[in-house]
Amino acid sequence: MSIQARKEREKLEMRTLILKAAKDLFLVDGFEKTSIRNIAEKIEYSPGTIYQYFDDKDDIFLTIHIQAFDRLMALFNKVSDIANPFERLREIGKIYVEFALGNPEMYDLMFSMRAPMASLQAKKEEWGCGFEAFDFLKQTLQECIEQGLIRFQNTELATISIWAHVHGLVSLYIHERFQMLPPEQVSTIIHTCMDNMMELIKKE
Amino acid sequence: MSIQARKEREKLEMRTLILKAAKDLFLVDGFEKTSIRNIAEKIEYSPGTIYQYFDDKDDIFLTIHIQAFDRLMALFNKVSDIANPFERLREIGKIYVEFALGNPEMYDLMFSMRAPMASLQAKKEEWGCGFEAFDFLKQTLQECIEQGLIRFQNTELATISIWAHVHGLVSLYIHERFQMLPPEQVSTIIHTCMDNMMELIKKE
DNA sequence: AAATATAATGAACAGTGTTTAAAAATCCAA
DNA sequence: TTGGATTTTTAAACACTGTTCATTATATTT
Numbered sequence: 001m002s003i004q005a006r007k008e009r010e011k012l013e014m015r016t017l018i019l020k021a022a023k024d025l026f027l028v029d030g031f032e033k034t035s036i037r038n039i040a041e042k043i044e045y046s047p048g049t050i051y052q053y054f055d056d057k058d059d060i061f062l063t064i065h066i067q068a069f070d071r072l073m074a075l076f077n078k079v080s081d082i083a084n085p086f087e088r089l090r091e092i093g094k095i096y097v098e099f100a101l102g103n104p105e106m107y108d109l110m111f112s113m114r115a116p117m118a119s120l121q122a123k124k125e126e127w128g129c130g131f132e133a134f135d136f137l138k139q140t141l142q143e144c145i146e147q148g149l150i151r152f153q154n155t156e157l158a159t160i161s162i163w164a165h166v167h168g169l170v171s172l173y174i175h176e177r178f179q180m181l182p183p184e185q186v187s188t189i190i191h192t193c194m195d196n197m198m199e200l201i202k203k204e
Numbered sequence: 205m206s207i208q209a210r211k212e213r214e215k216l217e218m219r220t221l222i223l224k225a226a227k228d229l230f231l232v233d234g235f236e237k238t239s240i241r242n243i244a245e246k247i248e249y250s251p252g253t254i255y256q257y258f259d260d261k262d263d264i265f266l267t268i269h270i271q272a273f274d275r276l277m278a279l280f281n282k283v284s285d286i287a288n289p290f291e292r293l294r295e296i297g298k299i300y301v302e303f304a305l306g307n308p309e310m311y312d313l314m315f316s317m318r319a320p321m322a323s324l325q326a327k328k329e330e331w332g333c334g335f336e337a338f339d340f341l342k343q344t345l346q347e348c349i350e351q352g353l354i355r356f357q358n359t360e361l362a363t364i365s366i367w368a369h370v371h372g373l374v375s376l377y378i379h380e381r382f383q384m385l386p387p388e389q390v391s392t393i394i395h396t397c398m399d400n401m402m403e404l405i406k407k408e
Numbered sequence: 409a410a411a412t413a414t415a416a417t418g419a420a421c422a423g424t425g426t427t428t429a430a431a432a433a434t435c436c437a438a
Numbered sequence: 439t440t441g442g443a444t445t446t447t448t449a450a451a452c453a454c455t456g457t458t459c460a461t462t463a464t465a466t467t468t
Binding site: 032134192 | 234236312315316317318334335338355356360361364365367368369370371372373375376379380381382384385393396397400401404405
C-alpha cells in the first residue's frame, strides 16, 4: 500500500500548494479580484487542474477560512493559563485586535465576507473552530461574572456585546471608515478604545 | 432656453432611472453580482448608454452611497429636537439599528463595502453626509458628557466607541456571524445588547 | 429640407468561473 | 519490457463580466 500512500500524500501536497498560492493572492488582491486563472498561473498549472482538488472557488475560500480560525484559536490558547479571567480577557482583546490589524484581508474573510458564507452553511460539520473561539471568550466572561469582576449578569449577552464592540472597531478600521480621524492616530485610538472599554465593564 | 432646460431635465430623469434600477438590483443581488448589463436590461437600454450618464460602476455606487447617507441623516434629524441628550442618544441608536436591519445590503454598501471606497476618496468633496452623521452623534455625546450623563470623558473616544459597538452588532448580524445563536432570537438579542450598552455607559 | 449636433447602439476587447473532451503521464500486469 | 488500463493535466469552449468605440439613429438648428 505504499504507492497509494504516496498518491494521497501527493494529492495533499497539491492541495497545500493551491491553498498557499490562493491565500497569498487573496491577501494581496482580495477574494473577488483573485481569479482561478491567477492561482493556476502562480502554481504553473492549468486552471482546470484546480477543479480536481477543489469543488469551486468557494471551497478554496472555505478551507482557508477554517485554517485561519485554527490560527486564531492557537493564539488564544497561549493565554488560556492566565488565572485572572479579567486579565485573560484583556489579553484576548489584544490578540484579537493584533490579529485583525495584522491580517486585515484574512480578518475580512473570517468576519465580513458575505458571499461564501452560504456554502459554509452547507459544510457546517467541518467548521467547529469558529464556535470554539466564541466559546473561549464566553468561558472567560463566565468566570469574570462568577467572580463579580465585570458589570454584566448574562454571559451570552456579555460575550456578544464585547465581541461586537471589538469587531466594530477593527471592522470600521479595516474598511477605511475612520477617515474623519487623523490617519496616523487611528491605530492608537483603537487601543485607547479597548482600554476604555475594559474600564467601562470593570466592576467598581 | 427652454429646450436646454428640458434636455437637462431629461438627463436627470435618465440618471434617476439608472440609479433606481441599480439600487434595486444592488439591494437584491448585491453590488458584485449586479452587472451593467443587468441594469441596462432592466431599464430597457443598451449597456453603452449607462456610460453616457455615469463614469463607471463605482460612480453609480458612489451616487447611491451619498443618497443613502442623506436618508440616514434625514432619519436622525427627526430626533434632533429631543432635549435630553441621553434620550436622544437612545433614539439615534434605535434609528441606526432599524436602518441597518431594514436595509442590510444598503448598510453594507455604506459601512462595509471595501472596493469602491478608494474611488470615493477621489471625490471626497462631494461626500459630506458621512461626516455629518458622525458629527450628529458626536454632538449628542458632547452634550451627554457636559451634563455628566455618561461614563466618558473624551467626546471623540465616546463617539467612536459607541458607533463601533452598534456597528459591530449589526455588522455581525448582517454578515451572518451569529450562527451560534438561535436564529429567531438574534434580532431581540441585538436590541437587548443596545439597552444593556445604554445602562453600561449611563453614569450612576 | 439639409447640415449639424446629440444620443443610443451593438460589436469588440480582455477579463471572469466552470465544464469537458482529448491528450499526456503514470501505473500494473503479462 | 511492452501494451493496456487508469489517472492526471490540458486547452478549448461556454456563458458571463466591465468598458470602449465606431456606427447608426434621433433630434435640433440653420
